[in-house]
Each structure stands twice: as structure tokens, then as C-alpha cells.
Amino acid sequence: MQISVVIPLLNEEQSLAELYDWIAKVLRSNSFSYEIIFIDDGSTDGSWNTIEALSKNDQSVKGIRFNRNYGKSQALHAGFLKAQGDVVITMDADLQDNPEEIPELYDMIVKEGYDLVSGWKKKRYDNVITKNLPSKVFNAAARKTSGVKLHDFNCGLKAYRKEVIKNIDVYGEMHRYIPVLAKNAGYYKITEKEVQHQARKYGNTKFGINRFIHGFLDLISIWFLSKFGRRPMHLFGALGVLMFIIGFIAAGWIGFSKLYKLYHGIPNTLVAQNPWFYISLTVMIIGTQFFLAGFLGELILRSKRDKERYLIKKTTYNL
Ligand code: UDP
Numbered sequence: 571m572q573i574s575v576v577i578p579l580l581n582e583e584q585s586l587a588e589l590y591d592w593i594a595k596v597l598r599s600n601s602f603s604y605e606i607i608f609i610d611d612g613s614t615d616g617s618w619n620t621i622e623a624l625s626k627n628d629q630s631v632k633g634i635r636f637n638r639n640y641g642k643s644q645a646l647h648a649g650f651l652k653a654q655g656d657v658v659i660t661m662d663a664d665l666q667d668n669p670e671e672i673p674e675l676y677d678m679i680v681k682e683g684y685d686l687v688s689g690w691k692k693k694r695y696d697n698v699i700t701k702n703l704p705s706k707v708f709n710a711a712a713r714k715t716s717g718v719k720l721h722d723f724n725c726g727l728k729a730y731r732k733e734v735i736k737n738i739d740v741y742g743e744m745h746r747y748i749p750v751l752a753k754n755a756g757y758y759k760i761t762e763k764e765v766q767h768q769a770r771k772y773g774n775t776k777f778g779i780n781r782f783i784h785g786f787l788d789l790i791s792i793w794f795l796s797k798f799g800r801r802p803m804h805l806f807g808a809l810g811v812l813m814f815i816i817g818f819i820a821a822g823w824i825g826f827s828k829l830y831k832l833y834h835g836i837p838n839t840l841v842a843q844n845p846w847f848y849i850s851l852t853v854m855i856i857g858t859q860f861f862l863a864g865f866l867g868e869l870i871l872r873s874k875r876d877k878e879r880y881l882i883k884k885t886t887y888n889l
């Protein structure tokens with residue numbers, strides 16, 4: 571199979587049939603072998619009914635339904651697990667991304683040898699104040715912190731070599747930063763392509779004002795990820811060990827010199843009266859806590875990562 575189109579969606583019933591027709595038309599007229607995977611991220615409208623109906627008419631349509639809303643990153647994760655095509659295309663369900671870009675994206679992966687091609691909505695049809703301006707700031711910050719030179723991290727339309735999506739783990743809220751995850755996993759041939767973008771035709775954006783907060787937290791994670799690879803809590807562990815050693819040496823030195831002076835009858839204040847002794851002990855204790863915090867983080871990460879992070883309620887195919 572040449573192409574898997576992966577589409578995460580939440581309450582997009584008005585767009586789905588139109589989107590499917592458009593994608594299928596483009597893929598068939600280019601005679602691609604393909605599958606279209608819809609991941610219903612807990613919709614409460616008629617989206618799932620539409621997906622079921624589409625999959626009955628066309629074998630290449632596959633639907634996955636979560637038992638509740640888990641977020642776009644989790645939906646992409648489920649789609650990536652299922653995808654079988656050599657090239658995996660992700661796109662939003664709201665008709666803002668243009669399926670006619672797919673053939674060129676496919677060629678960039680297969681013929682030009684890129685691992686990942688990210689869409690760039692150079693001309694963007696969203697609200698300037700709530701979307702375009704903040705995303706300019708975030709993109710600039712993301713470029714700086716991650717070293718991945720993209721103009722538009724958040725674009726839903728992206729193309730991947732299959733190997734890439736099978737070897738990265740899209741967790742938390744990381745869907746905006748998959749290129750950074752790919753780079754960290756050793757896929758360096760990453761580029762962008764200017765893509766056409768339309769205004770949302772039906773319904774409303776699912777990412778409101780809290781995208782600012784999420785975006786900010788994302789940025790911090792990205793900075794950590796790029797600096798400390800896949801193990802950000804090693805920073806705490808290392809800092810903890812360092813503090814413990816400094817505190818230990820300082821307290822030891824103070825204690826030793828006091829004892830030495832006491833033994834040789836040199837006049838000196840008692841250890842118990844030296845504030846630096848207590849400061850050293852405190853540094854040791856804080857160091858131990860930092861180390862334990864890092865250790866706990868590591869434990870949580872290890873035990874959580876490998877488990878399924880969402881519940882699949884239904885699929886249109888046999889699991
Ligand atoms: N989406 C999703 N789960 C969510 C929120 C959004 O699967 O919790 C889907 C949504 O249905 C759409 C895509 O993610 O297909 C992008 O969402 P949206 O268009 O609201 O984002 P925007 O274009 O405003 O950034």
C-alpha cells in the first residue's frame with residue numbers, strides 16, 4: 571500500500587463525507603493504493619455514524635472510535651499504529667487542509683527521500699488575534715529551542731515515511747512537535763512545503779484560549795526534550811547528585827576541621843554554632859530530594875509510556 575491518510579477528528583460530522591469524497595477523488599485519479607483512517611476522538615455528534623457508513627461503501631476506509639475525548643495527539647498515535655502505507659499523510663478533518671497537496675507530498679518522501687515533510691500555511695485563513703499572531707511567536711520560539719527549522723509546526727497536513735511514525739511515540743500534547751520527536755529519533759531529513767489553506771467551513775475550532783497555556787507548556791517540554799533528549803528528569807537526578815556531593819564535602823570539611831582544632835587544643839567555635847554546617851546539611855537534603863524527584867519521574871515515565879493511553883471502543887474493521 572502506498573498511502574495511509576490519518577485523520578483525527580472531534581465532532582466534525584458536517585465535513586466528513588465531503589472530505590472523504592475529495593481525498594478519494596485525488597487518490598484515485600492518481601491511481602494510488604491507499605487507506606483512509608479516521609480516528610474519532612470521542613465525538614458526541616454523528617461523526618461516527620458517517621465514518622461507519624463510509625467504511626461500508628469503501629473497503630479502504632477504516633474507523634477507530636475512542637470511548638471519550640483524549641486529544642489530537644492520542645488520536646494520531648492510534649492512527650499511526652494502524653497505518654500500513656509506505657507514506658503516511660496526516661490531515662485535519664475540517665476541510666482546512668487541501669487533499670490535492672497529497673501527490674506532491676508523496677513524491678517528496680518517495681522520490682526526493684525526505685523522512686518528513688511538514689505543511690506550511692503561508693497564507694493562513696484563521697483569526698489573526700487568537701491564532702495567527704500567537705502561532706508566529708510560538709513557531710519562532712519552537713525553532714529556537716528545538717533547532718528544527720519549520721515555519722508552521724502546528725500544520726495538520728504532514729507527510730511521513732512509514733518508518734518515522736513507527737519509531738516515534740506521540741505522547742501528551744506533542745502533536746504540534748512531531749518533527750522534533752522525529753529529529754530526536756534520528757530522522758534528520760525534515761523539510762516543509764507551502765500548502766494551500768482554507769477557512770474552516772463548518773463548526774468551530776476545538777482549540778480555544780487554552781491553546782496558549784498548552785503551547786507554553788509544549789515549549790518548555792520541547793526545550794527540555796532538545797536539551798536532555800528523551801530523559802529530561804536526568805537533569806534533576808544529576809543536579810541532585812551534584813548538590814549532595816557539594817553538601818557532603820562542605821559539611822565533612824567543617825566537621826573535620828572543628829574536630830582537628832578541638833583535638834590540638836586550638837581555640838574555635840563549636841560545630842553546632844557554625845551556620846555553614848547547617849547550610850551544607852540543607853544542600854545535601856535538597857540534593858537527595860532532587861535525585862528522588864528525578865528517579866520518580868523516570869519510574870512514572872517508564873511505567874506509563876508503554877501502556878495504551880486511551881480506550882478504543884469500536885473499530886470498523888476486525889481487531
Ligand atoms: N481534534 C481532535 N481531538 C481534539 C481536538 C481536535 O481529534 O481533542 C481534531 C479536529 O477535529 C480537527 C483537528 O484535530 O480534525 C484540528 O483541530 P482544529 O481544526 O479545531 O484546530 P485548528 O485548525 O483550529 O488549529
Ligand code: MG
Pocket residue numbers: 662664666770775
Ligand atoms: Mg482547523
